[in-house]
Amino acid sequence: MRDRKILVVGSINMDMVVKTDHxxxxxxxxxxxxxxxxxxxxxxxxxxxVARLGGHATFIGKIGDDIFGKQSAQLFDQExxxxxxxxxxxxxxxxxxxxxVDQAGENSIVVAPGANANLQPENVAEALDKHSxxxxxxxxxxxxxxxxxxxxxxARERGLMVVLNPAPANNLIPELFHLIDVIxxxxxxxxxxxxxxxKDIASAREAAENIIRQGVKSVIITLGKRGAVVMDNGAFHHxxxxxxxTVDTTAAGDVFNGALVTALAEGKTLVEAVSFACxxxxxxxxxxxxxxxxxxxxxxxxxAVK
Numbered sequence: 001m002r003d004r005k006i007l008v009v010g011s012i013n014m015d016m017v018v019k020t021d022h023x024x025x026x027x028x029x030x031x032x033x034x035x036x037x038x039x040x041x042x043x044x045x046x047x048x049x050v051a052r053l054g055g056h057a058t059f060i061g062k063i064g065d066d067i068f069g070k071q072s073a074q075l076f077d078q079e080x081x082x083x084x085x086x087x088x089x090x091x092x093x094x095x096x097x098x099x100x101v102d103q104a105g106e107n108s109i110v111v112a113p114g115a116n117a118n119l120q121p122e123n124v125a126e127a128l129d130k131h132s133x134x135x136x137x138x139x140x141x142x143x144x145x146x147x148x149x150x151x152x153x154x155a156r157e158r159g160l161m162v163v164l165n166p167a168p169a170n171n172l173i174p175e176l177f178h179l180i181d182v183i184x185x186x187x188x189x190x191x192x193x194x195x196x197x198x199k200d201i202a203s204a205r206e207a208a209e210n211i212i213r214q215g216v217k218s219v220i221i222t223l224g225k226r227g228a229v230v231m232d233n234g235a236f237h238h239x240x241x242x243x244x245x246t247v248d249t250t251a252a253g254d255v256f257n258g259a260l261v262t263a264l265a266e267g268k269t270l271v272e273a274v275s276f277a278c279x280x281x282x283x284x285x286x287x288x289x290x291x292x293x294x295x296x297x298x299x300x301x302x303x304a305v306k
Contacts, residue, residue, distance in 0.1 A: 004265040006050050007085070007134040007160070008258075009060040009124060009151045010043015011116040011142035013095035014068040015290050017250070023100050023108045032100070039075050040097055040290035041116070042140040042167060045251045049258025050138075051080045053280060054297040055265055057258075058134065060085035060127040060151075061143070062119040064094035069115070075291075085127035089115040095142075105246040105285065111142065111168075119143045121150035128154055138261045140165045145173060152179040161264065165257045166193065177215035182270070184257055185211075190221045204229045205236050220274055222256055224249075227278050232270045239274045242282040242303065251290040256281040259300070279303050 020032040039048075043061050050057035059081050063069030065088050072094065076083045095114040101107045124147055128134070137155035139148055139162070152162050156179045163182045166172060169189045177183075187198045194210035196203060198221070208219040208231035218232040227241035259280035263273035280300045287293035295303075 004136070005056045005058055005131060005134045006136045006138060006261050006265055007058050007060060007128065007131055007155070008043050008047040008050065009127075009137065009139045009143070009147075010046065011041040011095055011111075011113065011140065012039075012044040012059070012061045012063055012072050012086075013041035013097045013111060013116070014038075014072065015040035015097045015099050015250075017099045017101060017289060019101050019288075022102050023106070036289070038289040038292055039072055040251065041095055042142050042165070042254055044072065044076070045254035045290055045294065046138055046140070046165070046258040047076070047081045048079050048291050049255045049280070049294050050262050052294050052296045053259050053262045053300065055258075055262035056082075058082040058085055058131050060124060062087045062089050062115040062123065064088070064092050064115045065090045066094055068094035068096065084130065087119070087123050089118050092118055099250060101248050101250065101288070105248045107248065107250050109250075113142065116143055119147050121147050123147075124151045125154060128158070132158070134160055136161045136163060136261050136265055138163045138165065138257060140167055140257075141170045142168065145170070149173055149176050149179070152176060163257070163261055163264075165253065167253060174214075177211075180216045182218045182220060182260075183211065183216045184220045184222065184260065186222045186253060187224070198223075201226070201229060201238050205231070208236070218270060220260070220270070222253060222281075228256075228274050230271055230274055237271050237274075239271065239278055241278045244282045244286050246285045248288045248293065249285050251293055252281045252284045254290070255284040255294050258294075276300065
């Protein structure tokens with residue numbers, strides 16, 4: 001299961017999380033409850049998800065020369081993530097995220113990117129050259145768009161499958177679409193990319209078809225409790241999500257993406273991979289925190305037979 005290397009290019013943060021009754025409105029102060037720090041960052045979360053779910057994960061990113069950076073590197077090592085593609089930036093702090101989670105498990109997040117904003121194309125080129133045996137590149141949008149485009153192009157030229165999780169929502173460079181094999185927006189991101197409001201499965205299909213016409217090979221739109229839809233080679237599929245009690249949605253999308261590429265690296269079809277990813281994400285939302293919520297492979301397999 002761990003013989004096909006997955007390269008994850010992206011952000012690494014330290015999450016500072018507060019639980020509260022409701023997410024504050026502008027100008028409102030809310031007395032919160034439990035607070036804790038948890039390693040996070042979309043790229044880091046996805047790399048850890050790959051490792052826990054049985055994949056061979058190599059992370060490419062940048063940390064600050066500070067306590068958060070050192071803690072993140074140590075935690076990666078404990079998870080079995082290859083960090084030979086992680087660079088240290090002495091001139092910038094490590095990234096942090098301030099996360100508020102309400103009673104329904106919904107969250108509000110503000111990110112200070114720190115060293116993540118300094119991940120340059122030359123860093124990615126050095127790391128990708130070092131790991132020329134990679135088979136899948138997974139990338140997100142918490143690093144500079146110049147670096148995102150370079151990574152996608154460089155990987156595509158070398159024959160890697162390129163999977164883009166377009167989060168946080170961003171107006172993508174149009175040329176980027178033609179470099180992407182699989183794109184995985186959530187509802188809001190899909191609406192931004194397609195200009196189509198997603199109200200149901202039918203409108204999700206319409207949005208996916210619109211994104212396909214822009215040059216992406218395959219589209220997966222995640223729909224939260226409704227699962228996900230897939231548009232691939234002209235065929236449309238809806239994969240429902242398991243019914244669970246949601247505690248915290250933080251990192252659910254990252255778990256989905258990590259699970260997706262892990263299954264693809266094992267030779268699963270796109271629909272099979274999305275089904276596996278839906279089960280993994282369903283487990284994650286029943287737990288609090290980012291990386292602390294990521295399930296292990298045996299948990300997902302057991303969840304499938306319940």
